[in-house]
Amino acid sequence: MKFKASFDTTTKIISLIATLLVVVIFTFIWMSLKDAGVIRILLMIFVTFLALVMPYGLSITRYGIDNEALSVCRPFGKKQFPLATVTSASIIDPKLLRWSWRVFGSGGMFGYYGRFSNKHFGMMTWYLTSRNKVVYLQLENGKKIMISPDDPEGFLREYHLLKGIQ
Numbered sequence: 001m002k003f004k005a006s007f008d009t010t011t012k013i014i015s016l017i018a019t020l021l022v023v024v025i026f027t028f029i030w031m032s033l034k035d036a037g038v039i040r041i042l043l044m045i046f047v048t049f050l051a052l053v054m055p056y057g058l059s060i061t062r063y064g065i066d067n068e069a070l071s072v073c074r075p076f077g078k079k080q081f082p083l084a085t086v087t088s089a090s091i092i093d094p095k096l097l098r099w100s101w102r103v104f105g106s107g108g109m110f111g112y113y114g115r116f117s118n119k120h121f122g123m124m125t126w127y128l129t130s131r132n133k134v135v136y137l138q139l140e141n142g143k144k145i146m147i148s149p150d151d152p153e154g155f156l157r158e159y160h161l162l163k164g165i166q
Contacts, residue, residue: 001158003063003149007111008130014108022051059110060129063149065158070137072127072147079127081139088138089159091152094131096120116146 007015026048057076064071069080097118105114105126112128121136124144128134133152137145149155159165 001065003065003151003155005060005062005129005148006150008132010131011108011111011129015110018109019052022048026051055106055110058106058113060113060127060147063127063147063155065155065162067162070147081137081145083162085140086137086159086163087140089156090136091156092134092136092146094134097131097134097146100124 026044030044058074060072060074062073064073064078065083067083069082070086072079072081097116100116100118103115103117103123105116106112112126112131114126115123116126117123121144124146126146128146128148130148130150133148133150135147135149135152135155137147139145147155
C-alpha cells in the first residue's frame with residue numbers, strides 16, 4: 001500500500017527560500033563567469049547540481065508497505081527495509097523530536113532526512129516531510145527510523161495487518 005508524504009509549511013518555506021537564494025547567487029556568479037573557461041563553467045554547473053538537485057533527489061515523495069518491505073520512495077530511487085526486520089511501529093508526539101541535532105542530512109530543504117540525535121531517542125534516521133505526523137519504527141538491529149506519512153493511523157493499521165498484530 002502507498003502512503004502520501006506531503007511537505008509541512010516549514011519545509012515549503014525553507015525549500016522555496018533556499019532555492020531562490022541559490023538561484024539568485026548562482027545567477028550572479030554565472031554572469032560573472034561569462035568570459036571564464038570551460039572548466040569554471042563546468043564547476044559552476046556541478047556546484048548548482050549539488051546545491052539544488054541532490055537535496056531534491058533525496059527528498060521523500062511517498063512511503064510504501066507490503067508483505068516484503070517498507071519503502072521510502074525518493075526521486076533518486078527508494079530505500080527499503082525488509083518488513084521482517086521492523087520490530088515495532090508507533091505514532092509519537094512530535095514534541096519528542098524537539099531539540100534534535102542534525103548529525104548529517106537535511107534540516108528542512110525538501111524535507112528532514114538523514115541522521116539526527118536527541119536525548120530521548122539517541123541516534124536515529126529521519127525520512128520526514130513533516131515533523132507534525134511522525135511514525136517511529138524500531139528495527140531488530142537497534143536502528144530507529146522516523147517517517148511521516150500523511151495518514152499515520154492508516155499506515156499503522158496496514159503495518160499491524162501485515163505483521164498479524166491485533
